[in-house]
Amino acid sequence: MTEQQLITALCNGEETAFKELVNQFSDRVFKAPLGLLQHQQDAEDIAQEVFIQVHRSISQFKGDSLLSTWIYRITVTKSLDHLRSKKRKKRFGFVRSIFGDNNQPIVDPGDLIHPGIIQENKEDAAILFKMVDQLPENQRTAFILNKVEDLSYREIADILKTTESAVDSLLQRAKQNLRKKLSEQINNSP
Amino acid sequence: MENRDKESRIDRIMTSVDGLQKATAPDFFYTRLTGRMQRELDEKSKPFFVLRPAFATAALSILLIVNIIFLTQWNSQPAKDTTAQPGKPATIESFAKAYDMDASSLYE
Numbered sequence: 235m236t237e238q239q240l241i242t243a244l245c246n247g248e249e250t251a252f253k254e255l256v257n258q259f260s261d262r263v264f265k266a267p268l269g270l271l272q273h274q275q276d277a278e279d280i281a282q283e284v285f286i287q288v289h290r291s292i293s294q295f296k297g298d299s300l301l302s303t304w305i306y307r308i309t310v311t312k313s314l315d316h317l318r319s320k321k322r323k324k325r326f327g328f329v330r331s332i333f334g335d336n337n338q339p340i341v342d343p344g345d346l347i348h349p350g351i352i353q354e355n356k357e358d359a360a361i362l363f364k365m366v367d368q369l370p371e372n373q374r375t376a377f378i379l380n381k382v383e384d385l386s387y388r389e390i391a392d393i394l395k396t397t398e399s400a401v402d403s404l405l406q407r408a409k410q411n412l413r414k415k416l417s418e419q420i421n422n423s424p
Numbered sequence: 425m426e427n428r429d430k431e432s433r434i435d436r437i438m439t440s441v442d443g444l445q446k447a448t449a450p451d452f453f454y455t456r457l458t459g460r461m462q463r464e465l466d467e468k469s470k471p472f473f474v475l476r477p478a479f480a481t482a483a484l485s486i487l488l489i490v491n492i493i494f495l496t497q498w499n500s501q502p503a504k505d506t507t508a509q510p511g512k513p514a515t516i517e518s519f520a521k522a523y524d525m526d527a528s529s530l531y532e
Binding site for chain 1: 430
């Protein structure tokens with residue numbers, strides 16, 4: 235099925251087309267939030283929400299980009315929304331903890347190291363992801379899409395609706411910031 | 425030397441995600457997805473929230489409380505004084521009382 239045929243079939247509500255869409259994109263749609271959120275269950279929830287959103291709004295897809303680009307945009311938006319919501323809960327959780335909340339964790343801290351990481355690199359990757367988590371949102375997104383999703387600058391620019399040179403700039407700043415944070419971390423560690 | 429070690433460590437960390445193997449969506453992802461879509465559809469088709477038991481109970485309770493307050497206020501109000509009061513406009517009752525024209529006097 236070509237992309238256009240798939241879109242037409244989805245607009246007609248054909249379940250086989252939807253299944254085909256999920257089969258084609260599920261890995262990518264799962265991987266991106268996994269890199270951004272570093273939480274397996276959250277990543278699966280986000281992936282489900284992305285497909286539900288696609289199912290609802292496929293008729294609004296104008297075809298001015300590739301279907302994959304459109305789906306990635308929804309994925310990144312939902313992942314970032316989830317991250318912001320988690321941060322708000324964390325802040326509110328601190329207030330709740332002052333008044334006592336039976337010592338229950340307010341926010342699940344996440345358990346993940348990306349499953350695709352080689353065993354011997356897991357410890358270093360855990361440190362890296364922790365630093366990536368502290369980057370500004372746009373740098374973090376660009377870094378994850380490039381390093382984890384292995385997308386080209388062109389693809390990242392399409393998803394973020396920016397230019398390739400802007401993506402390059404984001405990645406350069408991300409790497410500089412990461413090196414700086416890692417250097418501080420190493421200096422402060424015993 | 426120490427600086428070189430530190431830089432080398434940073435380089436190792438920065439490249440720890442290179443050659444990342446593909447992560448795949450969990451097993452039965454499509455089944456779980458369609459299950460969730462069906463659940464959301466079922467939620468939407470539930471009766472309008474006003475008919476939900478919790479809402480109905482709360483609304484009736486409020487109505488009952490308002491009625492009780494109204495009734496207790498009504499009962500505690502003083503009886504209307506029908507005699508004419510100086511400086512106050514006359515009422516039908518005060519006029520009838522003044523001319524002895526209440527119902528009992530008509531039958532005497």
